[in-house]
Amino acid sequence: MLKNPISSPIEILLVEDNPGDVRLTQEVLKEGKVHNTLSIVENGVEAISFLKKENEYKDAPTPDLILLDLNLPKKDGREVLLDIKKDKDLKKIPVVVLTTSQAEEDILNVYDLNANCYVSKPVDLGQFIDVVKSIEDFWLSIVKLPTR
Secondary structure (H helix, E strand, O other): OOOOOOOEEEEEEEEEOOHHHHHHHHHHHOOOOOOEEEEEOOOHHHHHHHHHOHHOOOOOOOEEEEEOOOOOOOOHHHHHHHHHHHHOOOOOOEEEEEEEEOHHHHHHHHOOOOOOOEEEOOOOOOOOOOHHHHHHHHHHHHHOOEEO
């Protein structure tokens, strides 16, 4: 069954440790054309706890989309991606890797781990905003997401 974006907001989990990138992503998605709810965790351990609804995240919403940074404290994004894609209850959630790395090895590695797409974060503020808007346009307006 497909999610009906008119009836309920799209749930997005942002896994990001850079406060500046978090703020910018919040602003862009808040002004977006698709109604969404953004949850934020700042490391890989918190991401897995959130997704598995453990500890303080027992009432966390199940995300429709995950925006995942690779270079995270405690548990890096590659390990988080591996855990997500190995879990029968989580593997269908689309994961967009959004990271500063442009290393070919990282790109190949995350696709081997079944990421749904890999996006390099630009350092330029205007370009960063454009990238987040493009992710929103594609993943929240064009792609049909499964229901939770």
